[in-house]
Amino acid sequence: MTHNSSKYLKRWPDKPRVLVFGPPNVPVSKLSQRLAIDLGVPIISMENEFKKVQKYAGKNEDYDHPFYHKVKEILDSGDKAAVADEKIGLKLLSLSEYAQEGFILNDFPKTVAEAESLEELAGGMNAFMHLNMPELFLAQIESGKYHCED
Numbered sequence: 001m002t003h004n005s006s007k008y009l010k011r012w013p014d015k016p017r018v019l020v021f022g023p024p025n026v027p028v029s030k031l032s033q034r035l036a037i038d039l040g041v042p043i044i045s046m047e048n049e050f051k052k053v054q055k056y057a058g059k060n061e062d063y064d065h066p067f068y069h070k071v072k073e074i075l076d077s078g079d080k081a082a083v084a085d086e087k088i089g090l091k092l093l094s095l096s097e098y099a100q101e102g103f104i105l106n107d108f109p110k111t112v113a114e115a116e117s118l119e120e121l122a123g124g125m126n127a128f129m130h131l132n133m134p135e136l137f138l139a140q141i142e143s144g145k146y147h148c149e150d
Contacts, residue, residue: 022131
């Protein structure tokens with residue numbers, strides 16, 4: 001028996017680009033991991049991408065380009081406005097070879113300017129997933145982090 005794939009609803013595009021976010025204490029990374037497995041795409045952490053550029057710019061042939069040197073200077077200076085103005089996250093995402101077949105972002109964007117820059121991504125984003133939990137549970141999780149020995 002053969003399957004006629006036209007009978008099935010296709011839920012995701014061929015190259016899914018998903019942004020997963022939520023307030024503190026919501027298990028965004030756990031859901032991102034599950035989603036990445038189901039969709040067969042990597043999770044991209046912009047914080048890790050920034051750290052790689054800071055570590056390898058000028059020291060590794062993959063990062064030996066004037067663009068990476070400039071990004072390293074901006075990141076080392078701590079100028080968050082320049083990171084957003086120069087659209088560093090978007091450019092790194094566009095250059096990332098493992099992001100070309102789809103990805104999940106879960107720690108980016110952090111500012112409105114960075115969020116607006118994602119609109120310029122070739123092909124755009126496919127989905128934005130905002131995770132939330134009832135405030136009672138979030139408060140319980142937060143209060144469980146602290147223990148006073150009084």
